[in-house]
Amino acid sequence: MKSYLVLLWMCFCISASAQDTQLKLWYDKPAGNVWEQALPLGNGRLAAMVYGNPEKECIKLNEATVWSGGPNRNDSETALAALPQVRQLIFDGKNKEAADLAQKQIKSNKINGMQYQPVGNLLLNFLGHDQFTNYYRELDLERAVATTTYTANGIQFKREIFASIPDQVIIMHLSANKLGNITFTASMFSTQRSSVDTKGKDELVLSGISSDKDGVKSKIRFQSLVKLQAEGGKITSSDSTVTVSGANAVTIYISIATNFVNYHDVSANEQSRAKAYLDKAMLKPYGQLLAAHIVAYKKYFDRVKLNLGTTDSVKNPTNIRIRDFANGNDPQLVSLYFQFGRYLLISSSQPGGQPANLQGIWNDKQSPPWGSKYTININTEMNYWPAEETNLPEMHEPLIQMVKELSVTGKETARKMYGVGGWVAHHNTDLWRITGPVDGVYSGMWPSGGAWLSRHLWDKYLYNGDVEYLKSVYPALKGAAEFYLDFLIEEPEHKWLVISPSLSPENGPVAYHGVSIDAGVTMDNQLAFELFSNVIAASKILNTDHGFAEKLLAARKRLPPMQIGQYSQLQEWLHDLDSPTDHNRHVSHLFGLYPSNQISPYRTPQLADAARISLIYRTDISTGWSMGWKVNLWARLLDGNHAYKLIQNQLTPTGVNKGSANNGGGTYPNMFDAHPPFQIDGNFGCTAGICEMLLQSQDGFINLLPALPDAWADGEVSGLRARGGFEITDMQWKGGKLIKVQIKSLLGGNCRIRVPNVLKTQDGTKLKIPAGANPNPLFQLADTPQPIISSRANLKQINFKKTQLYDFVTQAGHTYTLIYQNPAQR
Numbered sequence: 001m002k003s004y005l006v007l008l009w010m011c012f013c014i015s016a017s018a019q020d021t022q023l024k025l026w027y028d029k030p031a032g033n034v035w036e037q038a039l040p041l042g043n044g045r046l047a048a049m050v051y052g053n054p055e056k057e058c059i060k061l062n063e064a065t066v067w068s069g070g071p072n073r074n075d076s077e078t079a080l081a082a083l084p085q086v087r088q089l090i091f092d093g094k095n096k097e098a099a100d101l102a103q104k105q106i107k108s109n110k111i112n113g114m115q116y117q118p119v120g121n122l123l124l125n126f127l128g129h130d131q132f133t134n135y136y137r138e139l140d141l142e143r144a145v146a147t148t149t150y151t152a153n154g155i156q157f158k159r160e161i162f163a164s165i166p167d168q169v170i171i172m173h174l175s176a177n178k179l180g181n182i183t184f185t186a187s188m189f190s191t192q193r194s195s196v197d198t199k200g201k202d203e204l205v206l207s208g209i210s211s212d213k214d215g216v217k218s219k220i221r222f223q224s225l226v227k228l229q230a231e232g233g234k235i236t237s238s239d240s241t242v243t244v245s246g247a248n249a250v251t252i253y254i255s256i257a258t259n260f261v262n263y264h265d266v267s268a269n270e271q272s273r274a275k276a277y278l279d280k281a282m283l284k285p286y287g288q289l290l291a292a293h294i295v296a297y298k299k300y301f302d303r304v305k306l307n308l309g310t311t312d313s314v315k316n317p318t319n320i321r322i323r324d325f326a327n328g329n330d331p332q333l334v335s336l337y338f339q340f341g342r343y344l345l346i347s348s349s350q351p352g353g354q355p356a357n358l359q360g361i362w363n364d365k366q367s368p369p370w371g372s373k374y375t376i377n378i379n380t381e382m383n384y385w386p387a388e389e390t391n392l393p394e395m396h397e398p399l400i401q402m403v404k405e406l407s408v409t410g411k412e413t414a415r416k417m418y419g420v421g422g423w424v425a426h427h428n429t430d431l432w433r434i435t436g437p438v439d440g441v442y443s444g445m446w447p448s449g450g451a452w453l454s455r456h457l458w459d460k461y462l463y464n465g466d467v468e469y470l471k472s473v474y475p476a477l478k479g480a481a482e483f484y485l486d487f488l489i490e491e492p493e494h495k496w497l498v499i500s501p502s503l504s505p506e507n508g509p510v511a512y513h514g515v516s517i518d519a520g521v522t523m524d525n526q527l528a529f530e531l532f533s534n535v536i537a538a539s540k541i542l543n544t545d546h547g548f549a550e551k552l553l554a555a556r557k558r559l560p561p562m563q564i565g566q567y568s569q570l571q572e573w574l575h576d577l578d579s580p581t582d583h584n585r586h587v588s589h590l591f592g593l594y595p596s597n598q599i600s601p602y603r604t605p606q607l608a609d610a611a612r613i614s615l616i617y618r619t620d621i622s623t624g625w626s627m628g629w630k631v632n633l634w635a636r637l638l639d640g641n642h643a644y645k646l647i648q649n650q651l652t653p654t655g656v657n658k659g660s661a662n663n664g665g666g667t668y669p670n671m672f673d674a675h676p677p678f679q680i681d682g683n684f685g686c687t688a689g690i691c692e693m694l695l696q697s698q699d700g701f702i703n704l705l706p707a708l709p710d711a712w713a714d715g716e717v718s719g720l721r722a723r724g725g726f727e728i729t730d731m732q733w734k735g736g737k738l739i740k741v742q743i744k745s746l747l748g749g750n751c752r753i754r755v756p757n758v759l760k761t762q763d764g765t766k767l768k769i770p771a772g773a774n775p776n777p778l779f780q781l782a783d784t785p786q787p788i789i790s791s792r793a794n795l796k797q798i799n800f801k802k803t804q805l806y807d808f809v810t811q812a813g814h815t816y817t818l819i820y821q822n823p824a825q826r
Contacts, residue, residue: 022310022332023339025318025671026138030054030148036668036678037319039139039146040362041170043163044350044398046256047361048170050161052137052148057124059161059172060364063222064354065260067114067431068211070219073409074111074436079417082106087500090519091492099517102501103441106417111214112438114430116357116372118364119224119256120190120206126183128153141336141343144297145290155181164289165296165350169281170254171289174247180232182247187240188226191366198237202228207271211366219266220258223274227253227282251286253278263405263433300346303391304719306335306690308712319653319669326648331712334690337651340671341386341687344680345395349383354431355398356383360680369677374402376449377427377505378586382625382681384456385595385632385688388463389695391719391727396460400473402433403453407476410435410450414483418447422482425449427505442516443506447487448499451527454480455595458534462723462778465747467541474538478545481535484528485555491520491574496560498574499524507584509577520574522589525560530596532556533782541777561785562592562599562607566792569617570599570610576790580617585626587618587633594632597698598784601638601798607787609795612637621649621657624665624673628685635692635707638800643693644709650686694731697722700774700781701752701805704731705738708756724778726751729815739820745810750776754803759818761808767818768807 031037031051038049038060047062082105089098129152137148148159161172174182186204188196194208204226210218226242228235233247244250257273259266281289313321313330321333348360358379359372374380380399387396410423413435418424426437427446437444457473488497498520505523508516532552539549565576572578572589592598593611601608615633622630627650634643649657654666654674665682666674673682694717696703702722716732725747732740737757745751752774761767773780789795810816 022314023141023336024138025141025336025340026136027052027317027319027669028135030135030137031670035060035364036672037670039137039670040344040347040360040672041144041146041161041163042347042361043165043168044348044353044361045168046163046170046254047348048161048163048254049362049364050146050148052146052159054132054135054148054150054152054157055126055129057126057159059122059124059170059254061119061122061170061224061254061256062361062363063119063256063258064361065258065431066117066119066210066220066222068117068213068218068220069114069216069432070266071264071432072111072216072434073412074109074113074434074438075413075416076106076108076436077416078108079106080419083418087489087519090500090517095512095515095517098501099441099445099515102445102517106501107437107441107444109436111216111434111436113371113373113428113434114213114216114432115211115367116359116363116431117210117366117368118191119222120188120192120194120208122226122254123187123189125185125187129157141339142298142301143294144301144343144347145294157182160290162290162293163347164281164293166292167281167284167289168277171281171286172252172254173286173290174250174252176248179248180246182233182250183245185241185243186226186228186252188224196240198239198242201237202235202242204240204242220260221270222256222258223270224254224256225274225278227255227278229253229282253281255281260431263409263431297346300392300394301339301342304339304342305717306338307716308332308335309714318671322651322667322669322671323653325651333651334647337671338687338690341683342390342392344683345383345386345392348680349395349398351394351397353398355380355402356680358679358681369675371430374429375427376425376429376453377443377446378588378629379625379679379681381452381456381595382629382685382688384684386684386691388460389691389721390687391721393460393463396456399453399456400460402429403457404473404476405433406435406450406453407479409433411479418487420483420486422484422486423450423476423479424483424487425453442503442508442514445501445517446503446505448502448524448527450480451484451531454531455534458538461538463721463725465725465778470538471542474542474544477535477538478548481531481552484531485551488528488555494560495558496520497555497558498560499528504572505586505588507572507582507586507588509573510579510582511577518573520560522562522570522572522574523591525562526589526592526596526598529556529559529598529782537780562787564606564610564787564789564793564795566790567613567617568610568793568795569614570607572614578614578617582617583619583622585623587615587626587629590614590633592784594629594636594692597781599636600699601800602699603781604784604787605797606789606795607784608637608798610787610793612798620646622665623675624650624654624667624682625675625679625685627665628673628682628689631686631689632692635689636696637798638707640693640707640709640712643689643707644711647686647690650682691720695720695722695728697724697726700779701754702726702743703754704728704741705733705736705756706754708733708736724749724751724776737820740817742815742817743810744815745812747778748810748812749778750774750807751810751816752776752779752805752807754805756801756803758804758821759806760821762817762819765808765816770805770807774807
């Protein structure tokens with residue numbers, strides 16, 4: 001037995017010393033007490049931050065439904081009566097007075113959303129391990145396992161921990177290369193109202209209740225059970241600690257559960273739930289639990305591979321690679337960051353669970369920044385930009401479910417606050433699915449959260465083509481359009497239909513002196529145009545609501561067109577109020593470029609150039625999530641080198657980026673995105689942006705290598721998905737030329753591709769030069785209205801590389817291979 005353990009240990013050390021770190025975050029120092037250096041684990045419901053401290057290990061624990069408060073509503077009782085006056089003040093140019101009245105009457109409820117909160121900490125105290133050598137810790141993205149190794153007192157120790165998807169517990173395994181040397185004391189601590197007890201000699205029990213907030217009493221109860229199972233040695237306990245002495249190996253099982261059932265039901269028994277999870281897991285040996293976890297995780301993770309090349313930089317710890325990235329040559333760090341984003345989405349958003357919040361599922365603060373809620377004026381949506389295209393559609397399901405739930409709670413808000421049909425959500429929601437405005441009117445008076453969320457319902461259909469799925473989400477999609485249809489009001493100058501009151505998220509014109517409230521802002525117009533277009537298309541596919549679709553079509557014709565202002569910029573507001581000195585982190589008026597498809601260098605070149613000018617005025621360096629958004633925007637403008645520059649800014653240590661009104665954004669040592677502080681949306685946004693540089697499918701065709709930067713001249717990717725039901729099972733390029741692409745058709749139908757060079761098929765499939773619109777119904781586009789252009793604007797044609805456009809007919813389930821055709825051989 002002893003020789004077997006030593007052999008296993010030697011195998012691990014050989015692997016680690018060989019720097020097998022292609023898809024690993026690894027470090028040569030512990031995290032100490034710095035949360036942003038700890039490593040994240042999660043299974044969609046449970047989460048852990050692992051510090052890897054030899055002497056005093058800390059595992060910070062979360063459970064996705066531990067939120068403050070309980071079921072509640074935050075609708076204003078006085079909004080409806082004040083609405084006509086607020087609107088008239090805006091039309092009269094009295095925006096300050098309108099904002100003051102809206103603050104008093106429309107945002108009158110004192111409930112500003114509940115907070116996502118921690119469960120507590122598991123503390124493991126190893127006496128005599130304060131002096132150590134040969135330290136190494138890693139997060140293996142291919143297995144979703146965190147490992148720590150070190151030598152203390154001449155003995156080599158190893159800790160392995162993972163959050164099991166199939167068994168719904170967190171499991172930690174401790175071993176050493178010499179028998180009888182694992183000795184430590186385990187305890188628990190929580191900032192919640194809680195108690196810690198022991199059960200028998202080998203189990204810790206943490207029981208607690210979350211916080212009250214804004215007058216809402218807490219209804220969430222939770223319990224965490226920590227069971228220690230030793231091989232050899234002995235286990236003893238006190239009132240609040242468990243001590244292991246002289247063991248050969250120890251397995252620690254962590255089970256957490258709450259009484260949460262859904263947003264209006266907290267009737268479950270957290271104690272029986274936690275016990276059931278624990279009892280089930282303990283029936284299996286550690287090796288079986290680990291193997292089952294890896295299989296369940298790899299089912300998702302292994303779908304996509306990305307190779308942009310490797311340099312000697314991979315021999316450095318991850319924090320050093322982040323430090324050196326902007327001025328070095330480390331293309332593999334981009335691949336690692338891309339896959340880390342996919343890892344985070346798998347770990348924080350699983351079918352049947354809660355969506356990833358502002359911090360995903362990881363939070364150590366009782367009152368986290370912005371409550372770690374769902375900020376739905378950009379951040380929550382950004383969390384799910386990679387879901388479909390990076391082949392993680394199951395991870396999208398929690399968001400889809402939340403939108404369905406908001407369509408229920410938001411219906412009462414629409415009726416009560418605005419006297420209209422359909423459903424509405426403002427710029428934040430939480431576990432309890434509130435839909436009224438929160439915070440002050442500067443950010444909260446935005447009734448378009450439901451519209452933005454609803455685009456995820458439709459976009460998912462464009463990937464899967466599943467009519468039954470579309471039927472299931474159509475009521476929510478239609479309800480969002482019903483709200484807009486009823487809420488639109490005619491503005492006096494052009495007789496356009498506008499959303500009022502509203503705002504361009506978290507920004508106001510310089511001329512308004514700190515006031516944001518307005519009517520007919522560009523983002524709202526884009527949202528309404530897209531939402532109406534999607535519902536019109538859905539009603540046609542489902543052969544329903546034709547009369548309603550006609551109303552939407554008539555209203556869509558009266559929406560304000562996009563406008564190009566005096567600085568050649570895409571106007572953010574109805575009037576030409578933009579300032580070139582405005583460097584706000586939000587670029588909401590560019591929603592039409594990304595994630596929407598209303599602006600295109602191919603179809604709307606004037607609008608594309610105006611969007612480019614707006615991006616230049618906003619500057620590159622900003623908060624982490626803002627830079628992540630800009631990667632996508634520059635990719636949509638087909639400027640791969642500029643998009644890559646934003647990735648360099650993003651993959652910079654926090655605090656290094658300076659020189660703007662939003663300086664300080666970047667990346668923490670553990671690769672978490674820095675707003676700062678930590679917000680997970682920047683991770684997901686940049687992951688989506690890397691994908692957009694390699695593949696786009698929003699413009700009526702599949703665009704391969706649309707924004708390839710010079711830094712990625714050679715590479716290979718497999719597993720990315722495109723709208724229309726296509727999967728890129730392999731794509732290789734060299735010297736910027738597409739050498740080979742394999743496309744699997746999941747639904748059949750016409751496949752239209754745009755590629756950077758001439759291709760031919762291997763199997764004789766006929767390639768046609770397209771004429772007219774793509775006949776595939778999943779690629780149909782709504783025509784963007786012609787913009788209004790200021791006489792002072794000076795627009796330029798966006799330059800992009802010459803490409804080839806091909807059509808070929810596909811059969812469902814078949815894969816088609818196209819290869820580079822040398823012009824000399826044609």
